[in-house]
Amino acid sequence: MFEAYQAWQRRIERQPEEYLWRNRDKYLAPVRQALAEYLGTAPANLAFVPNATTGINIVARSLKLQPGDEVLASNHEYGAIDRTWRFIAAKTGAHYITRELPLPLSTHDDFVETFWGGVTDRTKVICLSHITSPTALIFPVAAICTRARAAGIVTVIDGAHVPGQLELDLEAIGADFYTGNGHKWLGTPRGAAFLYARPEVQSQVEPLVVSWGYQSDHPSGSTFQDYLGWTGTRDLSAYLTMASALEFIADNGWEQVRGRCHRLALKAREQLQALIGEPPLCAQAEEWIAQMFAVLLPAQVNPERLEAELFTRYNIEVAVKRWQGFNLLRVSVPAYTTTEDLERLAEALRELL
Ligand SMILES: Cc1ncc(COP(=O)(O)O)c(C=O)c1O
Numbered sequence: 001m002f003e004a005y006q007a008w009q010r011r012i013e014r015q016p017e018e019y020l021w022r023n024r025d026k027y028l029a030p031v032r033q034a035l036a037e038y039l040g041t042a043p044a045n046l047a048f049v050p051n052a053t054t055g056i057n058i059v060a061r062s063l064k065l066q067p068g069d070e071v072l073a074s075n076h077e078y079g080a081i082d083r084t085w086r087f088i089a090a091k092t093g094a095h096y097i098t099r100e101l102p103l104p105l106s107t108h109d110d111f112v113e114t115f116w117g118g119v120t121d122r123t124k125v126i127c128l129s130h131i132t133s134p135t136a137l138i139f140p141v142a143a144i145c146t147r148a149r150a151a152g153i154v155t156v157i158d159g160a161h162v163p164g165q166l167e168l169d170l171e172a173i174g175a176d177f178y179t180g181n182g183h184k185w186l187g188t189p190r191g192a193a194f195l196y197a198r199p200e201v202q203s204q205v206e207p208l209v210v211s212w213g214y215q216s217d218h219p220s221g222s223t224f225q226d227y228l229g230w231t232g233t234r235d236l237s238a239y240l241t242m243a244s245a246l247e248f249i250a251d252n253g254w255e256q257v258r259g260r261c262h263r264l265a266l267k268a269r270e271q272l273q274a275l276i277g278e279p280p281l282c283a284q285a286e287e288w289i290a291q292m293f294a295v296l297l298p299a300q301v302n303p304e305r306l307e308a309e310l311f312t313r314y315n316i317e318v319a320v321k322r323w324q325g326f327n328l329l330r331v332s333v334p335a336y337t338t339t340e341d342l343e344r345l346a347e348a349l350r351e352l353l
Pocket of ligand 1: 077078080129131
């Protein structure tokens, strides 16, 4: 993938006029087409963005929130996204509410009911992770989006960890807005992400960075595309490499790879739960977990120290973080992780704890 990325960089450096200005759309169009097919939507509903944070910021800045309006999220959201909504709330007078979801989470159906208990007649926006960052749990976003649509509430789904880890069908999920990264589980270089907006809400999207697409000299008929299509001179190689990443996973039986990693994750989780002895975050792991999982650690653990020791003494990179008063160890199982890697982690934890 890195070679494909560098090949694009070399091509662009040799002919920046050609790739960045004259024929940019010609080069990006097949990538957008491949991505749209992979994500189950039309190319016109997708814009390239450098990362999920930017995707959420574009939407959050575009929505016309009024004082007293409510934005409902969960207490499992990613810190930067949480801060984005707090910033928007401070600017607009809207309230940002993070619904606390008691642990352990039981079933997806229960989740929908508990989360929906936070909806009021002032709720204008729901923002939820599809796979959460601190707790690594799959949230049932399609059920929430269906219910929100019926209630006239805008849905913004943070799928930063989803492309490449879960099968995605954006039309079936039914979100108004959905953002996802290529650079986490799809294997693209960093700086390759997308923002999906369903056709009915695209006209609400404003440019986060105003550039040539505003009052465009060559309007495409879609302000969504015009506003987000060019945000100033930058390296487009990461976007262009997305096609190679999609080809790679298609050629390498990714469904089987994901399945193997999922089973490894479930097994390792069970082993670590038994070793550590703290209560689980969720009951039915099958439903909640893809290729990542998190386990609670004893309260007396110093998360920074444990993370550093795992890395420096054992050469193991896992996230150990403090979250909502808990200590959490989060393990990712990408394609290159082996059973032996996970056994080494268990062995290291046995020694360190
Ligand atoms: C759930 C979630 N949302 C958003 C992000 C932000 O992704 P990025 O830094 O690529 O914008 C992350 C990053 O880890 C994440 O886990």
